[in-house]
Amino acid sequence: MFRVTTMVGEAEKLEKGEVGVAAKPGIPQKDGKKIDYAADFFGRQAFLTVSGQLQLETCACAVGDVYTFGPSFRAEHSHTSRHLAEFWMVEPEIVDADIQDVMNWAEAYVKYMSQWLIDKCCDDMELMADKGCIDRLRMVASTPFERISYTEAVKILEEAVKGGKKFDNKVEWGIDLASEHERFLTENEFQKPVIVYNYPKGIKAFYMRLNDDSKTVAAMDVLVPKVGELIGGSQREERYEVIKERILEMGLPLKPYEWYLDLRRFGTVKHSGFGLGFEQCCCLRPALTTLETLFPSQDTQEEQICN
């Protein structure tokens, strides 16, 4: 019934220089206003989706709870243990759900998968997994996840720094948490999965619902030991005027989002969703600690191009 497609028309306009790219920092350019794909992440023009979320919101508003499971792409080098240029993501979109509901769903889902693996694959894991793996899964399946706001998370990290803990990345309210901070929270501070919610609006996407303080958005990340971020999600901004303002505030053009804005313009419903990184999820399980070891044929920056 539904297929996520890339916005080829928009990409063509970008290539012809019909969309003002000059205003966008970080996009390589040639001849003044055309995009220089040779200097871009994949070295040539590529049509890749980072998420099916916006289209999925349309489906959810029409037919109720929905999900997709498919490939997603990020312009991230695959040279570290945590990033892949291509990965698979499970993305549910849930109607009549707020940030509390979506945190409950995410926690229940991770617990369910962990328990399922314990019940069905214990023998396999005993054969191939590291020693702590089954215990880790049991802990994830049975322990209530800690829930802290981003502001509380920053306070904990600042206290740790005062106490002598050294991080490579700066800890400051308003800056995104780095992997090392996320792992500190889940592995050292709480020693169990942690859900961090209410992030500063400046570091999150325009579609996340603005909180009453006008500084934070109803976003949440689920962090788990050994992996860091496993899930990212949010309550979606359903108020037409507010989301329009957020798009403009982030320097994005309104035109490509008109169809998305229609979902608010002509009446709407409270809804929320999340994305679970499938490869990250697999790292929680067996003894494989890097994403590359899990997927021998995974696509990297050099290899990945969809024509």
Ligand SMILES: NC(=O)C[C@H](N)C(=O)O
């Ligand atoms: N469906 C989601 O909320 C996931 C989010 N759009 C992402 O790409 O990470």
